[in-house]
Amino acid sequence: MKLCVCVCVCVCVCVSVCACACACVCVRCCVRALLRACVAACVRCCVRALLRALVCILRDAGETREVFQKHQPTHVIHLAAMVGGLFKNMRANLDFWRNNIYINDNVLQAAHEVDAVRVVSCLSTCIFPDKTTYPIDETMIHNGPPHKSNFGYSYAKRMLDVYNRAYHDQERGRFYTAVIPTNVFGPHDNFNIKDGHVLPGLIHKAYIAQKEGSPLVVWGSGTPRRQFIYSLDLARLFLWVLTEYQEVEPIILSVGEEEEVSIKEAAEAVVEVMRFKGQVTYDTTKADGQFKKTASNAKLRQYCPSFTFTPFKQALKETCDWFVANYDSARK
Amino acid sequence: MEDNILDQSAPMRVLVTGGTGLVGRAIQHVVREERGIREGEEWIFLSSTDANLMDAGETREVFQKHQPTHVIHLAAMVGGLFKNMRANLDFWRNNIYINDNVLQAAHEVDAVRVVSCLSTCIFPDKTTYPIDETMIHNGPPHKSNFGYSYAKRMLDVYNRAYHDQERGRFYTAVIPTNVFGPHDNFNIKDGHVLPGLIHKAYIAQKEGSPLVVWGSGTPRRQFIYSLDLARLFLWVLTEYQEVEPIILSVGEEEEVSIKEAAEAVVEVMRFKGQVTYDTTKADGQFKKTASNAKLRQYCPSFTFTPFKQGTFIHSTGNLRKTFWENSGECGLVFTVCLVLPSIALKETCDWFVANYDSARK
Numbered sequence: 001m002k003l004c005v006c007v008c009v010c011v012c013v014c015v016s017v018c019a020c021a022c023a024c025v026c027v028r029c030c031v032r033a034l035l036r037a038c039v040a041a042c043v044r045c046c047v048r049a050l051l052r053a054l055v056c057i058l059r060d061a062g063e064t065r066e067v068f069q070k071h072q073p074t075h076v077i078h079l080a081a082m083v084g085g086l087f088k089n090m091r092a093n094l095d096f097w098r099n100n101i102y103i104n105d106n107v108l109q110a111a112h113e114v115d116a117v118r119v120v121s122c123l124s125t126c127i128f129p130d131k132t133t134y135p136i137d138e139t140m141i142h143n144g145p146p147h148k149s150n151f152g153y154s155y156a157k158r159m160l161d162v163y164n165r166a167y168h169d170q171e172r173g174r175f176y177t178a179v180i181p182t183n184v185f186g187p188h189d190n191f192n193i194k195d196g197h198v199l200p201g202l203i204h205k206a207y208i209a210q211k212e213g214s215p216l217v218v219w220g221s222g223t224p225r226r227q228f229i230y231s232l233d234l235a236r237l238f239l240w241v242l243t244e245y246q247e248v249e250p251i252i253l254s255v256g257e258e259e260e261v262s263i264k265e266a267a268e269a270v271v272e273v274m275r276f277k278g279q280v281t282y283d284t285t286k287a288d289g290q291f292k293k294t295a296s297n298a299k300l301r302q303y304c305p306s307f308t309f310t311p312f313k314q315a316l317k318e319t320c321d322w323f324v325a326n327y328d329s330a331r332k
Numbered sequence: 333m334e335d336n337i338l339d340q341s342a343p344m345r346v347l348v349t350g351g352t353g354l355v356g357r358a359i360q361h362v363v364r365e366e367r368g369i370r371e372g373e374e375w376i377f378l379s380s381t382d383a384n385l386m387d388a389g390e391t392r393e394v395f396q397k398h399q400p401t402h403v404i405h406l407a408a409m410v411g412g413l414f415k416n417m418r419a420n421l422d423f424w425r426n427n428i429y430i431n432d433n434v435l436q437a438a439h440e441v442d443a444v445r446v447v448s449c450l451s452t453c454i455f456p457d458k459t460t461y462p463i464d465e466t467m468i469h470n471g472p473p474h475k476s477n478f479g480y481s482y483a484k485r486m487l488d489v490y491n492r493a494y495h496d497q498e499r500g501r502f503y504t505a506v507i508p509t510n511v512f513g514p515h516d517n518f519n520i521k522d523g524h525v526l527p528g529l530i531h532k533a534y535i536a537q538k539e540g541s542p543l544v545v546w547g548s549g550t551p552r553r554q555f556i557y558s559l560d561l562a563r564l565f566l567w568v569l570t571e572y573q574e575v576e577p578i579i580l581s582v583g584e585e586e587e588v589s590i591k592e593a594a595e596a597v598v599e600v601m602r603f604k605g606q607v608t609y610d611t612t613k614a615d616g617q618f619k620k621t622a623s624n625a626k627l628r629q630y631c632p633s634f635t636f637t638p639f640k641q642g643t644f645i646h647s648t649g650n651l652r653k654t655f656w657e658n659s660g661e662c663g664l665v666f667t668v669c670l671v672l673p674s675i676a677l678k679e680t681c682d683w684f685v686a687n688y689d690s691a692r693k
Contacts, residue, residue: 091497093492094494094496097489097490105428145469145470162482170420
C-alpha cells in the first residue's frame, strides 16, 4: 500500500537551512536567543509557506496530476483545504468555495486517474444544516443550508460527499469516502488566538496570561457545547477507515454525545492542566458561534464498539505540554 | 462600486451562452422578432463551436473578446433521465467547470448582470409540495440526476458568494420547469420526455408500429413553452432585482401526467396506431410540482401559451411589438391564438416534422 497524505510539512529541512543563514549574520550579541528567534520565525514562515504552496499546487489540476503520477498512490488521505476562522470565512465565502472545490476536484480526479483504490476525505460537523434537530448524524448533511458565515467552505466540503457517490456510481464502483470529525485538537494545531479554534486558543491565552499575570479572558458566555476529539485518536480511526470501512457514505468520528462539554468546562480543564492560578473572566461582547453541533457516533460504535478514546484531560495535558515545549515553533 | 442594474440608459451588450440550444434559440426569436434590438445594443449568441466553456482559458478569451455587460448563462451538459443515470460524475464535474468559468469570466469583465438557469428537477426528492424558491437546498435531490442537480444548485451558491464578497454583485438565476419547443434535442435515448414522445410518434407513424411510452405514464410535470420562457428571461435580465432565484413556470393547476402529455402528442401528430406503456423502464421522479407565486407577484398578468386546449385572440407580429414597446413592467400581456389542439405543442411538432433532417436527434 502506497499512502499519499496530502498534507506535507517538511520542518526539519527548513530548520537546518535557516539556522545556517542566521548564524552567518548574527555573530556579536545574543546569538543563541536571536538564532532561536530566527529559526522559530523561519520555521513558522516555512510551514505557512509550504502549506500555502501545497494548497496552490492542489489548486492547479496539472500540478496535482503531476504529483500523483510521481507517487502513484494506491490509497489517499485527503486533508488539504483552504481553512480559516469565523471572520476570515465571513469575508471570503467565494474564495473558500472556489479554492476548495478546485482542490477537491483535482485530488479526487488525480487519484482516480492513477487508479487509487481508496480516498478518504475530511469533512466537518460545522458543515451541517444550520437549522436542524439533534443529535446530527451522517444522513443529515444535505438537509438544509449551512450557517451563512461559512457557506462557501461548507458547500465545498459537502460536495466531497457528492463526488464520492458520483465516483461510485459511474466509475466501476469506486469506494471513495469521507469522515466527519467534531472539534479536533492536539499537538501541531494552529494556536493563533484570532484565527485558530477554541481549545488551542484557550491554551495559548492561558500560557500568556500565566506569563503576564493577567486574567484569562474567555470569549463568549462559555455556554456553547462541543465534542472534542484528540488528533491522535482521530488518526487511529482514520487508519481504520482507510483499510476497513467499506461504505461510500461518510462516517462521524467523535466521542459520544455524553462527552459533550461546555466552553466553560473546557476552559476550566485548561486552567487545571496549565496550573493557571489567575482570574478567569468571560467577555460576553464576543460572539458565541453555534450553540451546539451535537453529533451522534452511533455508526462508529456499531463498527468499533470497543474503541477507547483518550480521556479528555489526559489528551489536553499532552497538548498543553507539547505547546509549552514547542512554544517558539508552534503555529500561532 | 454599486451595480446599477436599473440603468436602462446604457445600451446592453448581452452574451448568451448556450445560445443555439432550445432556450437560446427561443431568446433569439423573441429578441429579433418581437422585442427588437434597441439602438446601441448588441446580442451575441454563443455556441459550443465558439468556445469550450469547460476550459477556463477559452472562456476568459471569449468574454474578453465580447466584453458583455449582461450575460444569460444557458450552457450546460444536459440530458434526459437515462443519460443522467449513466453519467452522474460527468454531469457534476462538467457543469461545475462550465459554471465556474462563466461566472468568473463575467465578473472579470465587470458584467453587471448574469442570469443563470436552474431547473425544478434539482429540488429535494423528499419534500412537500408545491416546491418554492426557498427550498432548493433542503435535502438531497433525486438519485437519478444528483450530479446535474448539485451542479445547478451550486449556481445559487455562486450568486450568493459573489454578492457577499464582490462588491454586491447581483448575479441571479431562474428556475424553469420542463421546457419544450422548436430546436430541442429530440434524441429518444438522451432527450427529455416531450421531444422524445414527439420523435417516437413520428417514427411509429412512419413504420406503422406502436408508440411505446417509457414508464407507467403516471408521473406529473409542468411544461413551459420555450418562447414563454424566453420572454420571461428578458424581464429577469433587466427588471428582477434579487440574488435569490425565481421559478418560471405555469401554475400548479397546469400540471399534467406523462400519459396526458403522450395523448396530447398523439392528437397533435395525428397518430393513429396503438399506444403502450413499458413499465420496465424507470419513471423518474413522480412529481416536481412548483409554485409560481413569486412570479405572479411580480408579473400578475403574464399569460402563458397554453399547452393544452384554450381559446385566445390571434396576435400579429406588429401587435406583439407594440406590447414590447409599451410594457414597462412584467405585464407582458400575451394574447395568443389557440386553435385546438394546443398551439405550443403543435408549433413544436410542426417544427420537428419540417426540420426532421437537421433536428438534433
